[in-house]
Amino acid sequence: MHLVYPAVLSALLFSVGVYGVLARRNAILLLMSVELMLAAVSLNLVAFDVWLRDSVHSGQVFTLFLIALSAAEIGIGLAIVLLVYRDRGVSAVDRLTGLREGGGGGGDDQDPIEDDRSVTGTATEAATEAAPKSAPN
Amino acid sequence: MSGGNGYLSPSGQEIVFVLTGLVILGAAVLCVTSRQLVHAALWLVVALGGLAVQYLLLTAEFVAWVQVLIYLGSVVVLLLFGLMLTKAPIGPSPEADGRNRPVALVVSLASAATLVTLVVDAFRTAWIDLETPHGTSDQIGDSLFRVWVLPFEALSVLLLAALVGAIVLSRRRGNAQGNGGS
Numbered sequence: 612m613h614l615v616y617p618a619v620l621s622a623l624l625f626s627v628g629v630y631g632v633l634a635r636r637n638a639i640l641l642l643m644s645v646e647l648m649l650a651a652v653s654l655n656l657v658a659f660d661v662w663l664r665d666s667v668h669s670g671q672v673f674t675l676f677l678i679a680l681s682a683a684e685i686g687i688g689l690a691i692v693l694l695v696y697r698d699r700g701v702s703a704v705d706r707l708t709g710l711r712e713g714g715g716g717g718g719d720d721q722d723p724i725e726d727d728r729s730v731t732g733t734a735t736e737a738a739t740e741a742a743p744k745s746a747p748n
Numbered sequence: 749m750s751g752g753n754g755y756l757s758p759s760g761q762e763i764v765f766v767l768t769g770l771v772i773l774g775a776a777v778l779c780v781t782s783r784q785l786v787h788a789a790l791w792l793v794v795a796l797g798g799l800a801v802q803y804l805l806l807t808a809e810f811v812a813w814v815q816v817l818i819y820l821g822s823v824v825v826l827l828l829f830g831l832m833l834t835k836a837p838i839g840p841s842p843e844a845d846g847r848n849r850p851v852a853l854v855v856s857l858a859s860a861a862t863l864v865t866l867v868v869d870a871f872r873t874a875w876i877d878l879e880t881p882h883g884t885s886d887q888i889g890d891s892l893f894r895v896w897v898l899p900f901e902a903l904s905v906l907l908l909a910a911l912v913g914a915i916v917l918s919r920r921r922g923n924a925q926g927n928g929g930s
Contacts (some may be wrong), residue, residue: 612761614776614874617802618867620769624776624795626860629782630820633852634845639830643792646823647776650799653815657808660875668891671883675892678818683910685823689830690917693818702834706845748800 624651625685636703638692642685657660761878765805772798789804789827796820806876808883 624647631644653674685711696702758766775794784787796819846852851854892900 612759612765612806612876612878615781615868615869616762616765616769617806618871619864620765620772620802622863622867623773623860626856626863627776629859630852630856633855634849635780636846637785637836637841637844639827639834639836640780640788640844642830643788643790643827644780646792646827647779647795649817650796653798653811654802657806657811658876659802661806661808661878662874664877664882664909666891667895668883668888669896671808671811671888672892672896674808675814675888676903677900678814679907681819682823682826682905685826686914687910687917689826691751693831693833694917696834698811702836703843734914 614658614662617654621651621654621658624648624654637704638702638704639689640693641704642688646681646685649677650726653677750904757804761805768798768805772802781845783842783844784838785831785841785844786828786838787837789824789831792827793820793824795888797825806883807881809881810885810888824834849877887904 628644628646628648628651631647632641635644656670656674656677660668660674663670692702695707699707701707714726763793772795775791775798778806779788779791779795796815800812800815800820803815
């Protein structure tokens with residue numbers, strides 16, 4: 612098999628993942644795009660390992676490590692996303708402007724809370740549940 | 749297959765690879781452009797399953813089955829649970845994409861053009877020999893537990909740390925501060 616086929620496929624897949632990371636604003640969709648980029652890198656590793664006939668199979672072993680690492684990354688990432696959602700009622704990444712310079716606790720946008728509810732659908736009960744906890748912020 | 753070695757006489761494996769690659773690319777594009785969040789996760793399943801087929805075509809069968817088991821079995825299920833727990837809307841959500849889609853499109857097209865040009869120019873004359881399998885469970889297990897055993901154990905410690913971290917992050921510390929602190 613020509614080596615160009617898997618290399619081109621993984622380059623295109625990586626670019627699709629880049630588009631997803633830049634264009635999406637839901638945090639879980641962002642994690643999916645990161646998974647696409649990781650999968651592209653895995654395909655590259657396997658293809659070059661088979662091409663080079665590596666005697667210790669480093670490319671395929673790295674792919675196995677990458678799969679395990681992405682499982683860990685998804686676990687931690689989803690825990691963080693769920694924590695942010697529980698505290699703020701938001702799962703859109705461009706609404707999380709609490710650390711922005713001059714923003715002042717996410718109040719830089721014109722309509723922070725109302726727009727959040729329209730973004731996340733029925734997030735009102737989560738927002739009201741998180742309201743007493745977000746008082747120290 | 750280095751028998752023909754011609755651009756215009758592709759082997760059967762190359763034809764299957766290209767067809768599966770088209771399916772993967774279509775599923776990936778739908779995954780990053782779909783406005784329904786659950787559909788995006790299911791298109792991700794199609795893309796990752798197609799990648800498992802590509803691994804099988806590259807004779808890396810152990811990686812292929814690990815891909816099916818771990819990615820399709822656990823990562824996508826975790827993503828679906830995440831969508832469910834953040835109360836993602838079932839229907840099409842017009843707010844799934846940000847405002848900077850044209851910029852993202854330009855950046856991704858530029859990176860695709862650069863990478864494809866570079867890769868085609870660099871590996872024009874490289875051929876993968878697929879006659880003898882390279883990556884059966886026998887070979888991978890042999891090198892995994894002979895050469896890579898220390899990184900393997902370090903990875904298990906990292907997975908344990910990630911598990912504990914996820915539990916600590918997602919523990920509900922709402923009711924009393926004393927409970928949450930201890």
